[in-house]
Amino acid sequence: MEQHSQHFKENAARALADASAVAQRDILALFTPLMREAAVSEFGDFAALRDHVKKMRQHTLDNLDYYLARFELEATNNGNRIHYAETAEDMNSIVLDICQQHGARKVAKGKSMVTEETGLNDFLQRGGMEVLETDLGEYIVQQAGETPSHIVGPALHKTQQQIREQFLENHDLGERDLESIGDLVGEARTVLRDHFLEADVGIIGSNALIAENGYSMLVTNEGNGDLCANLPSVLIICTTLDRVLPRAEDATAIQRLLVRSATGQPQTCYTSFYSGPRRAQDADGPLETHIVLLDGQRTDILASDYSEMLRCIRCGSCLNHCPIFAATGGHSYGWVYPGPMGSVLTPLLTSLEASEALPNACTSCGRCEEVCPSAIPLPDMLRDLRHEQSVQKITPASWRNGLRLHAWIATRPRLYQALTGIGISLMHRLGGKKGGFSKLPLASGWTSKRDFPAPQGETFMRQYRRRSQSNER
Amino acid sequence: MNDDSRSRIMSKVRGSCAGNEAAVIDQAREALGSAPSAALPHTDTCIAFMTNVLRNQGTLDVAPDRSAAVKMIAQYVYQHYRSHRLVAGNDPRLAAMPWRDGGVLPRFGELEAGEQIALSYAQWGVAETGATVFLSGKHNPSRNNFLPEHHVVLVDADSLLPDLETLWQRVNASMAQGDRPRGINCVAGPSSTGDIEGQIVYGAHGPRAWHVVLLGEVSAEQSDTARALHAGE
Structure with a gap:
């Protein structure tokens, strides 16, 4: 089958624009997990x-x-x-x-x-x-x-x-x-x-x-x-x-x-x-x-770190429980196998380059692994594929640089806490009265659909330290 | 067989495997034990089987003897087609049925296109799945299980098995005597599809209806319990 996985984002946007198809997928996403759950609970x-x-x-x-x-x-x-x-x-x-x-x-x-x-x-x-x-x-x-x-x-x-x-x-x-x-x-x-x-x-x-x-x-x-x-x-x-x-x-x-x-x-x-x-x-x-x-x-998959994927029995349960699949539908994935199992299999059976978007089409909610009858660690595999894409520089440079910057800051706790403290405090002051932001730099993907809630003013760590100190007194 | 392709594939497979001796592999496999089977709707195999047949959208008659079975089959055929004609496989057990008792006119052999009802004699019934099991062969053409509009199945009450493991023990015992059937068909309901908007419709490509006649000593209490278990869903 001809592959269109490289157009996942465009495919998904088109799928989401069709309101009646979205409604039909919503019903299936509600209905199919219930069917499985009933059968599983009856089994023993x-x-x-x-x-x-x-x-x-x-x-x-x-x-x-x-x-x-x-x-x-x-x-x-x-x-x-x-x-x-x-x-x-x-x-x-x-x-x-x-x-x-x-x-x-x-x-x-x-x-x-x-x-x-x-x-x-x-x-x-x-x-x-x-x-x-x-x-x-x-x-x-x-x-x-x-x-x-x-x-x-x-x-x-x-x-x-x-x-x-x-x-x-x-x-x-x-x-x-x-x-x-x-x-x-x-x-x-x-x-x-x-x-x-x-x-x-x-x-x-x-x-x-x-x-x-x-x-x-x-x-x-x-x-x-x-x-x-x-x-x-x-x-x-x-x-x-x-x-x-x-x-x-x-x-x-x-x-x-x-x-x-x-x-x-x-x-x-x-x-x-x-x-x-x-x-x-x-x-x-x-x-x-x-x-x-x-x-x-x-045989290549068998020899790789992804050999557990060969345990897949093609039941489709991970598709039925995946929020991305439910939202975008199977055609968005652009090849034979959609959903979480497809997002692992497609890069392995075709190429990481042609399937760049698929391992990223994941919220890391973990439902796919929970319901997989072969207990395949799908979220781990998707993360590993994302890592490989980054190592092979298939991931866009802006994304890799952003992640590198995030990792640099996140591994320096004092700096991380200081910067997040400043950011949270600033956002609280700017958006506190309205309770949220309708526009926010670098977060237009979020704010185009919904408001971004304004923080309460303090980071978790700062509140934790303050409460710990008052408890000690 | 393309020997080069085979060699290359086998070589790659071997490269990823531990290369253990057969005895070691067999021992490791046996150590995994057996899979649990599904909980039965009742501890009585016969009741569990009947309950699952009904749950599988089958219809069910219980016949104490062969004469009663023939009359029930005649009634079923007449009810649906105002006829007494059906096609039955060349099973000696079917040939020996007292067809005159029900006025049924069976044609023995393979179902042809346009013929509506096939009668098969199941080798076993499995309580766990409510399935009737057929071994293809001289007496049992597989097409008779899949091509008719209505599939009528006779199964002996004393051939009911509790679960799929027991089924395979029987099949393996039969194979050990050199009889390896071409097809083993487990039929558990009329054919169905949910391919249009997820709505289940019966009568996809196989039979539209699946009618099981359980032949043997089955008490009214057993039968009533099965129907009550099914109705209580």
């Missing part, structure tokens, strides 16, 4: 589950060579063909080659953020394939010529009315009302049903690859992923090598965490495990199955 010992999964994921990453080799062996024995793709371009070429070898024309695709990352749809279409996304959100976004705004709900930025107009324009189905969301879902079901039945190739992602038996786990609600996995004669699973888990019961633990964290459900409608192609005794299923394992910088 969710903290123990989270802790177990964190340790198990870390153990897997620490021994990824062992588990990856085991998965490859088992999956090959199951009849799969395993492909390794070092880059996004490699993955796209491998998939197109498979399609062309089978003389394929139609591809039915389940939701896969990895293929969003590689821009697979465009690549296959340029190669002559008709590619249709079948997850409802992805279908809506693809038809609109847009990109997903959320890794779990790709079209949550669109209103019912916008989707209605889109369907009326794009589906040649005559006069109809499409008044309800149910009508819209029903129409997409009808339109996509033929595509499922006619597709030559199905492409899906994977929520987990199980080393001990070579199975791939697929967790969905709509059933489209399973139709892609079962109906076409060729199945291609596009995923990354960090999805590997040791045992089936570990995938089960992920399943418990993932659905509660993602949608607040105790379980999704469908959880499936696929081993490989149809066997002689099978009634149905694909005749050929391929698993394409993308590296795409994952």
